[in-house]
Amino acid sequence: MTSIANTDSTGPTDPMPDWEKRFRAPRVSLPDWAEDAPERSLFVSNVTGTHELYAWDRATGEQRQVTDRPNGTTxxxxTPDxxxxxxxxxxxxxxxxxWMRQPxxxxxxxxxxxxxxPSYPAGLAIGRDGTAVVGRSTDDDGTTLHVVPAAGGEPVEIYRHRExxxxxxxxHDSSLIAIEHTxxxxxxHSALRVVRTDGTPVAELDDSEGGRRELGLTVLGFAPVDGDARLLVGHQRRGRWEPMIWDTASGDTTDLAIDLPGDVSAEWYPDGSALLVVHSFQARSELWRYELATGGLTRVETPAGSVSSAGARPDGSxxxxxxxxxxxxxxRSTTGAVVLDPPGMxxxxxxxxxxxxxxxxxxxVHALVQRPEGEGPFPTVFEVHGGPTWHDSDAFAAQPAAWIxxxxxxxxxxxxxxTGYGRAWTDALKHRIGLIELEDIEAVREWAVSSGLADPERMVLAGGSWGGYLTLLGLGTQPxxxxLGLAAVPVADYVTAYWDEMEALKSMDRTxxxxxxxxxxxxxxxxxxxTYVDAVRAPVYISAGVNDPRCPIRQVDNYVTRLEDRGHPHEVYRYDAGHGSLVVEERIKQLRLEIDFALRHLPGGPPLTAQPTR
Known part of the structure; x- marks a missing residue:
């Protein structure tokens, strides 16, 4: 096993372009810590070339690689202790x-x-007394939840439903379980139920009732106090995500006066006196502290950009x-200290x-634009995000940087x-899926050409997962x-994808x-x-994981067969992983193949500033 503190992962000794360095440079996630032993932390790093879990004893400084698997672990x-x-x-x-465990x-x-x-995971919660609640999902059983008693013994099923x-x-005292269900x-749009550990119901909160269709709820966490039945909940009652407190004992809900324009999420400070608020607005995010006693809201200073994860320590930092x-x-830390700085380049x-x-x-429609050096119009990649319930933000991403x-x-x-632009914007995606998103992409494409940014003859549609799906759909409906089209782990044949995909995604597709x-x-x-494969004019590049449960390989093969029957120019790369890869060199290989395909097939030859790929 490898200690991140003693590893200098500098990659090959020969010169490499900056875009490869961005993938190979060691990174770490925000360390999570044990509730009752905050000096013990767990984080993810790619320092060995594969994303794996690492344990970190903050008291001694010792770091230890926990997992070591060919395709990575995140x-x-x-446990709280x-x-x-x-x-x-x-x-x-x-x-x-x-689930496995290790000391x-x-x-x-x-x-x-x-x-x-074995199953697909559907959540996990571990109590301070050793009680565990394990969620499972399978094609045969739907979703089941199981309680593992603190004293040991067989897991007891307390919940089962097809959806x-x-x-x-x-x-905090392991007496109540919060369930998100559909x-x-x-x-x-989930509803919430709180039950005891034997499965008997305590309270229900469902914003889909009473004519309030399409209002979702999400669990943000129980109060960190024994005997406290308050649950911090995210809701959409005013057209965006906001937190409120639900007293599951009385059934009362308390709105929080957090007057910020975008989506707001929150978590408890460890002493339960305040909330750490994450505010997302127009593709950026920031942090605030909300005092529960007074309603006071104080900015937690962070640089302009995006905070992808945050947590409040017991000392209030x-x-x-x-x-x-x-x-x-x-x-980073609000103390000014460097929390965790990986070695190497x-x-x-x-x-x-x-x-x-x-x-x-x-x-x-909001779009984020990055320009290379020089004067336009440029060859332009429309890098389409996945999800679809996700959004691109002002955050670091190695793949767009490589194209630049x-x-x-x-x-x-x-x-x-x-997400990130209000409930109505997210919920507009119904029934005409794919076609709706492509209307917005087309509007931005027209702007990119008319503004002088993009060369209309060298426009690339690209993306992974839902973005890969939109890429293939766009090539056929907007030929x-x-x-050029570059589709990674895409939905290509929606009917076959539905029948082959994991059960939770079947529920999403039915919605x-x-x-x-x-x-x-x-x-x-x-x-x-x-449906539109015969209308595709542009060369197509597709990459897919042969073990992918979200965009399974058979439906990709069906699409590729149709391209082959037409004799249409295309290339396919299949790799031994699932919905993407956690192996750094594999990710570099995939992007290198995409860049090479683009430089070979775009009209007019490669851009003048193109760097050679290896």
């Missing part, structure tokens, strides 16, 4: 597996919950992971983003369906708009499209890239 947590690390073990990225100081791995068969659900949290059939499009991620800076607002058919190094402008569009392929075949057909 899903892990510490800091004695044990739980981590999820799947097979080559297929997300189907079991914090090292030792053999063992099954954390003997008796539970998607998950463990929200376990109360029993009403809307996988985009705040640690957070920050970056911007121009600067690589850093783990540092990721080279990139260029900042510019904000662009374009009027689209469904409202104003090669002389391309990069445009990222927060289309309808994206004159794009000179987005209003039913199954048997119930609404016309909607699946209209939103499937396979």
């Amino acid at each position: 899903d892990g947590t510490l 800091g004695r044990t690390i739980w981590w999820f073990s799947d097979t080559d990225g297929d997300e189907f597996g079991v 914090f100081g090292g030792g053999p791995d063992e099954p954390a919950v003997p008796g539970l068969e 998607s659900a998950g463990v929200g949290d376990l109360s 029993e009403h059939g809307d996988a985009m 705040v640690e957070y992971l920050w970056s911007s499009a121009a600067e690589a991620p850093r783990v 540092k990721a080279p800076d990139s260029v900042p983003v510019e904000d662009t607002w374009v009027e689209g058919p469904g409202g104003t 190094d090669h002389g391309f402008a990069v445009v990222r569009v927060n289309y309808r369906g994206s 004159k708009a794009w000179a 987005l499209l209003g039913g199954t392929p048997d119930e609404v075949p016309e909607r699946f057909e209209a939103s499937s890239p396979l």
Whole structure:
């Protein structure tokens, strides 16, 4: 096993371009810490070339690699006493597996919950007394939740439903369990239930009732006090995400006077007196402290950019992971101290983003633009985000930076369906999925050409996951708009993808499209890239993981077969992993293949500032 503190991961000794350095430079996640032993932490790092879990004893400074698997590991947590690390073990990225555990100081791995068969994970909560609540999802059983008693023994099933659900949290005294569920059939808007550890109900909060359809709730955490039944909850009652406090004993809810314009999330400070607020607005984020007794709101100073994760320490300080499009991620503290600084080379800076607002058919669309050196119009990559319930932000990303190094402008569009712009913008994505997002992307594409940014003859549509899906759909429905398509782990044949994908995504697709392929075949057909494959004009590059449970390989193969039958120019790269890769060299290889494909197939040859790929 490797200690991050003693490893200098500088990559190959021969010169390498900056874009490769950004992938190879060692990175760390924000360290999580044990509730009752905050000197014991767990974090993720790529220092060995593969993303793995590391234990860190802050008192001694000792760091230890916990997991070591060919395709990497990122899903892990510490028990509240800091004695044990739980981590999820799947097979080559297929997300189907079991929880394992290992002593914090090292030792053999063992099954954390003997008796539970492999499944997709559906949440995990571990109590201070040793009680654990494990969520599982399978095609046969739907979602089931199991309580593992603190004293040991067989896990006891306390919940089962065909629709998607998950463990929200376990109360501080391990007496109450919060569950997020979608029993009403809307996988985009969860309801909440609190039960005792034997499964008997305590309280229910469902904003889909009483005519308030399409209002979601999410669990933010129980109060960190024994005997306190208050649950911090995220809600959308005023058109955006905001926190409120739900007293699950009385049923009362308390709104919080947090007057900020964007989406607001929060977590408890360890003493329960205040909330650490994360405010996301127009692709940036910032931190605030909210005093529960007075309602006072105080800014926690962070640089301009994006805070991807944050946590309040027992001493009241705040640690957070920050970056911007121009600067690589850093783990910072409000004390001014360096929390965790990986050794070895540092990721080279990139260029900042510019904000662009374009009027689209469904409202104003926000796009983030990065320009290379020189004068436009530039060859331009529209890098489309996944999700779809996600958004691009002013945060560091190695892939867009690589295109900029090669002389391309990069445009990222927060289309309808994206988060961060209010509930109505996210919920606009229904029934005509794919086509709605592409209308917004087309509006921004027209702006990019008319403004002089983009060369209309050298426009690349690219993305991964949902972004890969939109890429293939866009190539077929907007064939004159794009000179090239680069689709990673895409949905390519929506009907086959539905039948082959993991159960939780079936629930999401039924929500987005209003039913199954048997119930609404016309909607699946209209939103499937396979429907339009014969209209595709641009060369197509596709990469896919053979173990992917989200965008399974069979439906990708169906699309590729149709391209082959046409004799259409395309290349396919299949790799032995799931929905993407946690191996640094594999990610570099995939991007190198994409860049090479673009430079070979774009009309007019490569940009003048292009760097050679190896």
